[in-house]
């Protein structure tokens with residue numbers, strides 16, 4: 001139940017940001033507001049008055065509050081279908097159209113920490129052979145100051161590259177000493193980052209250079225907004241585009257909306273919009289949810305990590321794992337049975353490594369034989385079952401994978417990577433209930449960890465990054 005005070009606050013947030021605070025997030029927002037109220041030594045109503053005003057103090061306060069309200073989840077080359085539309089249709093069309101003028105204007109609206117505009121800059125770098133001859137403006141805006149700061153810095157952990165080819169990663173990013181990767185200067189200098197609020201700001205505007213855009217990309221922003229605010233923002237986008245300019249939003253973010261000057265274009269990889277000239281009639285239909293589902297890529301998957309990305313070490317102490325068993329009786333038996341002598345332990349490690357190496361080379365039959373052999377030598381290795389399940393996921397043997405991943409969880413109820421993969425499989429199965437259960441358990445485990453702690457088997461993602469991913 002939302003109390004009166006919270007309701008007022010939620011209304012103010014909606015008016016100023018377009019964000020639709022869900023019931024489940026209210027406690028988190030209240031906690032953040034309490035902290036701010038204490039820091040400013042204000043009453044609740046004093047704080048609400050501050051947020052409602054347009055003073056410089058109010059703007060400064062919004063900068064502090066907004067990071068608590070938004071989800072900045074993003075990663076490079078997000079959504080293979082939409083990336084393909086950009087690479088094969090929209091950007092080549094624009095380049096062809098502008099081959100004489102040689103000027104392009106692109107806006108990533110709601111760019112979060114910069115993965116999306118940098119992806120655009122990289123794709124364009126691949127598509128335009130003589131950059132020097134072109135003027136390409138890539139503007140990227142977001143209302144979260146901390147995200148804009150991070151975007152300008154261009155430093156990312158492996159987790160942001162979960163959908164990126166190694167070759168692209170190596171060519172466009174520089175590895176830093178702390179294991180992070182930084183966007184190379186050439187790409188970083190091609191994007192201009194600015195603070196901007198899609199709801200409050202007026203555009204098109206010459207003063208902020210937000211006008212005459214050939215492409216606006218605004219993905220995964222409106223899902224957090226109330227439907228009513230979305231229409232007004234898209235009308236402003238429509239005025240900001242040049243005739244025939246493109247608009248790309250996240251899947252189903254605009255379903256049911258009709259815009260006079262934006263025609264919907266259905267493509268096998270998804271839907272995008274194109275601005276009509278004044279005298280053109282819009283005969284396109286507003287897409288409904290079903291249209292989106294029809295054109296959508298297969299359900300967005302949690303990333304599947306290839307065996308060769310995974311940690312190749314095996315646990316040294318099998319007994320340490322054994323002690324994690326929940327059932328006392330079973331534990332006793334296990335301990336009895338697994339007084340593995342050093343030789344067996346060594347043999348297990350060798351066979352397990354061999355299995356992984358075969359899997360990495362794509363020799364699945366040999367990998368399977370070695371996994372089976374490794375199981376005989378040590379039937380209680382969590383990582384064995386995890387890697388085995390993984391191999392089966394790669395081969396799309398989902399039922400077998402489920403069995404092995406469940407075994408890993410049975411051996412270690414706090415083994416996050418296995419929950420992660422199981423959630424993935426249930427999503428592929430369209431079993432929303434089980435997928436959600438797996439995600440909830442993963443979230444619970446992650447929230448109990450130090451937020452900076454990393455999970456090696458999930459591309460060294462930080463607990464906080466995984467939480468953001470699962471909650472987005």
Ligand SMILES: C[S@@+](CC[C@H](N)C(=O)[O-])C[C@H]1O[C@@H](n2cnc3c(N)ncnc32)[C@H](O)[C@@H]1O
Pocket residue numbers: 017018019070071072073074075078109110111112113115116141142143144147196197198199218219220221224472
């Ligand atoms: C989930 S991220 C999406 C990032 C990126 N577009 C992508 O798809 O990977 C959503 C971003 O929208 C931003 N956002 C939400 N409402 C906004 C508004 N009214 N004005 C500007 N940015 C907004 C948030 O700050 C957040 O960084």
